[in-house]
Structures are given as C-alpha cells and as structure tokens.
Amino acid sequence: MPREAPLTAPIIEHFLTRKPLRTGSLIVTLFGDSIAPRGGSVWIGSLINVLAPLGISARSVRTSVFRLVQDGTLDNQAVGRRSFYSLTAQGRAQFDAATLKIYTPPEGNWDGQWCLILIGHLAPQKRAVLRQTLGWLGFGQLSPDTLAHPRPNRTKLQQQLQHLLLADEIVMFDARVADESNPNNRNQVVAQTWNVSHLENAYHQYLNLFEPILPTLQDGITLDAEDAFYIRSFMIHEYRKIVLRDPDLPTALLPWNWPGDRAYAMTQALYRSLVDPSEHYIDHHLVNHEGPLPAVQASFEARFGGLITR
Numbered sequence: 001m002p003r004e005a006p007l008t009a010p011i012i013e014h015f016l017t018r019k020p021l022r023t024g025s026l027i028v029t030l031f032g033d034s035i036a037p038r039g040g041s042v043w044i045g046s047l048i049n050v051l052a053p054l055g056i057s058a059r060s061v062r063t064s065v066f067r068l069v070q071d072g073t074l075d076n077q078a079v080g081r082r083s084f085y086s087l088t089a090q091g092r093a094q095f096d097a098a099t100l101k102i103y104t105p106p107e108g109n110w111d112g113q114w115c116l117i118l119i120g121h122l123a124p125q126k127r128a129v130l131r132q133t134l135g136w137l138g139f140g141q142l143s144p145d146t147l148a149h150p151r152p153n154r155t156k157l158q159q160q161l162q163h164l165l166l167a168d169e170i171v172m173f174d175a176r177v178a179d180e181s182n183p184n185n186r187n188q189v190v191a192q193t194w195n196v197s198h199l200e201n202a203y204h205q206y207l208n209l210f211e212p213i214l215p216t217l218q219d220g221i222t223l224d225a226e227d228a229f230y231i232r233s234f235m236i237h238e239y240r241k242i243v244l245r246d247p248d249l250p251t252a253l254l255p256w257n258w259p260g261d262r263a264y265a266m267t268q269a270l271y272r273s274l275v276d277p278s279e280h281y282i283d284h285h286l287v288n289h290e291g292p293l294p295a296v297q298a299s300f301e302a303r304f305g306g307l308i309t310r
Contacts, residue, residue, distance in 0.1 A: 008213070008223065008227045008230070008231050010212075011210065011213070011230075011231055011234055012230060012231075014209060014234075015234050016054060016055060023056050023061060024064035024067060025237070026051070026054075026056075026233075026237055027047070027061070027064050027068065028068070029233060029236055029237040029240055030047070030050070030233060031074075031091075031095065032095050032098060032102075032236075032240070033232070033233065034229075034233070034282055034286065035293070036087060036099075037296045037299070037300040038282065038286075038294055038296055038297070039086075039293055039294045040086050040087040041077075041084055041087075041288040041289070042086075042286055042287070042288055042293070043082055043083070043084050043286075043287050043288060044062065044082075044084070045082065046286045046287045047286070048061045048062075049285065050285055053230075065085055068085075069085070072090045072091065073087065073088060073091035073094065074087060074088060074091060075087070075088045075091075077289070079289045082289070084288060097156070098240070098244060101243060101248075102239065102240055102243055103302075103303040103304055105268075105305065106246075106248060106261060106264055107151070107248065107250070108250060108251040109250065109251075110150055110151055110250030110252055112177070112252075113150070113151075113174050113175070113176055114149070114150055114175050114176065114177075114189075115150070115152050115157075115172065115173075116142070116146055116147070116148050116172070116173055116174070116175055117130075117139070117147040117170055117171070117172045118145060118146055118171040119131070119145055119147060120144070120146075121171070122169060126164075126166065126169070130147070130164065130166060130170070133164060134147055134157070136244075137152055137153060137156055137157060137160065138152065138247035138249075139152065139247070140193030140194045140247060141193060142189065142192055142193045143192075148193055149247065150253060151248075151250060177189070186252065186253055187253075190253050194247055196254070200255065200258070200260075202242045202245075203242060203259035203260050203262075203263045204259050206238050206239065206263055207259060207262060207263055209238070210235055210266065210267075210270060213231070213270060214269055217269075217273040217274075218269070223274070224277065225277045225278065225280040225281035225284075227277075228274045228278040228281065229274075229277075229278040229285075231270075231278075232271065232275070232278045235267060235270060235271070235274075239267050242263070243263075246260060267304070268304040268305065271303070271304050271307070272304065272307055272308070275307050276308075
C-alpha cells in the first residue's frame, strides 16, 4: 500500500474504493504515461507488483494484458520463464496520437470555418464505422447524414479516411455560418453536435479531486517517490479519459470560463511537481528484459510545454 500522506490520502482512497476499477484501462494509462517513454517494454511481474497495492490481483493484470495482446496493442516476448510486453506498431501509433492530445495545450484560435462530411449515401455499416472513427478525431454528428468539426487535424483525417478505404467515397467540404455576427447560430450547431455540458461536468469533478493538492506542492512540500508515482498515474488516468473525449472546440464555441483550460493548467503544474520523484519510483519498480527501464526519451521532456527532470 502506498504511504497515505494526508495530502494524497483522499486521492488514493477515491481510487481504492471505486468499483469496478478497470484494470485494462489503468494499464493503458501506465503504458502511455510511464512505460512508452522509457522503451515501451515491461516485465509483467513488475507491473503486477506496482498494481498490487491497489487491490488488483495478478490474475486480473494477466487477463487484461492478454486482452491488449489480442486487440493488437501489445506484443508478448518470453525470456526464460518471464513474460515481457511491449507496444506493437499499431499500439505505438495509438499511443503517439493520444500523447499528442493529452500533453499539449488546447488550441483556442479559429477562423470560423467548419469542416462538414456527408455520409448519408454510404452503406449503414460504413456510416457506423466512419462515425466511430472520426469521433476519436472530435467530429460530432450535426445531423443523421452530416459529421462536423470546426478545425479538424486534416492530416489525421486523411490518414483515417485512407485507412478505412473511404477517401474516395465521402463528400467533404468547408462552410461558414451564414450570419457569423449572431452567436446563437454557432451555439445551436454546438448544442446539436456535442454534449458540452457532460464534458464540462467531467472537468469540474476532475478539478475538485486534484486541485486541492496544488497549493501545498506550490508551497514547496514534496511527496516521496511512491506517493508521487500513484498520484501522477491516477491524475493522468482521469485526465486521459476526459481529454480524449474532448472534441477540442475553439474558445468561441465554448461556454465562458471553460473548465478544460483550467484542468490543463492544473495538470501541467501538478505533473511538473510530480515528475521527478515519480521517475525515481519507476527506476526501482519497473523493469524490462535488461533490468531497470532505460532513461526517458527526449520527447518526454516536451510534455506540458516542457519538464525539468533530473
């Protein structure tokens, strides 16, 4: 059990009492946040040891890792009697895309232009796949036959359309609201297309859980390596689940005082305070086939606008 300092006890208690605690989802968080930037391979025994204090059994860890192998995210390599798991090319691509969204600041600028994709002419199965896939890129359903986004990542959009073999079948064009001076027009489009209020509530709950820690750390109090690792992992676990559902709408389309901006700033500040001691914990508790995990890759230092690590 990690040492429950008064500062971190509410966070740890929140996760220990949550039922069910989805083991597979938490493992994905650990791979993306702690293991991928340090080579991407880990001995399952050390993963079991790290998760045991949370009441997660070895059987649950093995089952969850097996499922991640089945879905193509992880690959298994046996060395003697030990099993090591690493990211596949598919898994690395997924983690790279998620990393970009989790650790970079939200973009507020917008030129007022919308990207619309017409899907009504597609077969039902193709429409369903396209809705799901483009939903991960932030597209919402403006109408039964139209997907919309104010500023999609055009490169990723084309990559996904080509991957689905639909680049030549969809109808895509750019458009603007006829009366841009009337904010009600923009608000109506947003209300029809995304559940912004649900996302807003999720950000507030996240802030209520983690924000109380920040003032104490800013006063110079540091956590030991174990506490820092668990708080960092829990924080990114919760933030990841919210931000990957966030369509990344521009400021002009969001409610005033949008909590997503505050959530990013808080996560940035906490992460910078936690990264050094938590990396010490990783040094001593997670291993690959060669021993302790290697040092973090250079790209790790760019997280949240720049980290200062040992």
